[in-house]
Amino acid sequence: MDLITQLLVAAISSGTPLLFATLGGILIERSGVMQLGAEGLMLMGAVIACTTYIHTGSLGWTLLAVLVVGGALGLLHSFLTVTLRANQVVSGLAMTLFGSGLSAYLGKSITGTPIPGSVPKIDLNFLDGIPIIGDMFAHLDILTWFSLILVILAHLFIHRTSWGLHLRAIGDNPATADVMGIPVQIFRYGYIIIGSMLIGLAGADLLLVYSPTWIEGMTAGRGWIAVALIIFARWNPLRALFCAYFFGAMDTIGFKIQLIGSAIPSYFLKMIPYIITILVLMYLGWRNRNKPSGSPEALGAPYIREQRF
């Protein structure tokens, strides 16, 4: 395999966790609630996946446990931001700090223990002969295929269904949506819970597919990169696919350069994804200086139906 193919293959494997997290974030932010807790949710997803898989040995229970825990944390976030109308930035930050602390606490006893199996792969042997496509898609695992299907489903859902229209309405103008009879608070609860499940799944995917042992703080900022990816993708699932794979490639490009044998110390190569994130955000800010960013209009503002005093 030449370098470009290697990079494309690596882009998929390290981009899939980012893709799950970005899709979850898009669902949450489309409903008008900021999602800054992705780092904590991913860490919790990873540690729960590792613990359950080691103790039960069953992938089904593992994924179920991850979804339940992700949903429970989503419920917490929605209670704080939707019902109590707490500051969404601070609530997200609390989620990150609590998730990192709790995952470190829960994961201490399993640190370094390899997981007892791997996610089954779907072998498409007829693709093997095709040069680049074959290398990329012939032996992907089911979670990666699930993420690809999810992109299409999310896109169709948001842009082609009436439920998706309601989702966009509660994110752009909750007061109007409320007048139209859309239960804003209940829908926000639902999307935050589903989105948090997906972000938890992102952590599980990182652990089960990408680096199969638990290490404290193993997401290394990927949750925050996913937060940035939501902005790059302009809250659009199809764009999220390309952005996530681009960052997946950036994540591994340092490693590939090192393999070629470059004189740059590996520490600087590891900085690439973080610096690229800042540079891309700056470029977007410059390019969109006179344009709307595509963000949901009511993002970050709690919705309060007019109350009587």
Place this chain on the structure above:
Amino acid sequence: MSEQPAAGTVSLDKTASETRRRLSFRFEIDPARKESPWWMTIVSIVLALLACAIFIAANGKNPWLVYEKMFRGAFMSEFGITETLVKAIPLLLCGLGVAIAYRISVWNIGAEGQFVAGAIGATAVTVYLPEMPMSLTIPIMIVFAVVAGGIWGALTALPKVYFQVNELITSLMLNYVALLLLDYLVFDPWKDPKGFNFPGTPMFTDAQMLPVLGDTRLHLGLVFALVIVLIYWFTVKYTRWGYELRLIGANQDAARNAGINIKKHILIVMVISGAVAGIAGMSEVTGVTHRLMYGISPGYGYTAIIVAWIAKLNPFGLVISSVLFGGLIVGGYSVQTMGLPSSISSMIQGAILFFLIAGNMISKFRLRRNG
């Protein structure tokens, strides 16, 4: 009260229909109440400890004994108290740094990186200007740490001001960059040649260390921190600039209309915020570890966010909360002998922040009877 008139029944008896009205309440934001009462903080901390007790019990330990041991370890011996204060110094300094940024709603979560930048800046003095008396070394170290931390803060502020980049993402990404830079320095060019491969610089000389109190580990950094507390308090409360900061924090649109240059203020505040966290890094390497080494901060920059929040950005409140959280870190170490991971303290920290947010919001609500 549960008896509803059957459908179609017309009640002509007015008083009867009134007594049959369902007793119902609504939960709404009280417009007159802005601040939550002080005891809500204590209630939140207690509830957070109760919630964490579940996880401790799940580990097969008695939570009450664990908390008792943590408290004893942190506050009940001379060693414990000085250790708690030693941990409180970087928390207080980083907390002051983030508090000034939060005052104008700039969400700096990069104190960790700014701390590391400051530590690197201070250590650069020992590497490049080794032979100097203490009276020169310490001030030069402070200058270097302030400049390094300030640059790290500016790197967050410039993209925000000129390219509308969310400062949360930038400051966090820069944390990882700073930590990787630290790893590079202590694993490669600055590594102690006689250190048996330990990832750290050579030990500082006596002239490069902060003086300590007696034979404890409590160092001069405490004085730096308390001086900055007073400066912060005085500036925010009594100067024109502090008034402008409070105005921006209260209402950004009003501040802009009043002719305040918000971009300039964001830049200045972020540089100050980074510089203060940089001093924390400097006081840690010169006062505690006496060398720059791998993993110099056990997450002080992140804990500082909670420290600042729990104190509601008040400088004197920060003194109390940083001691409390310093104690939490020390207590976390002291329960390791019971077979619990020291990350128990980060779990409790996160839970406290959650309950604090909920508590602050709940106390803004009021319960009212409908009708």
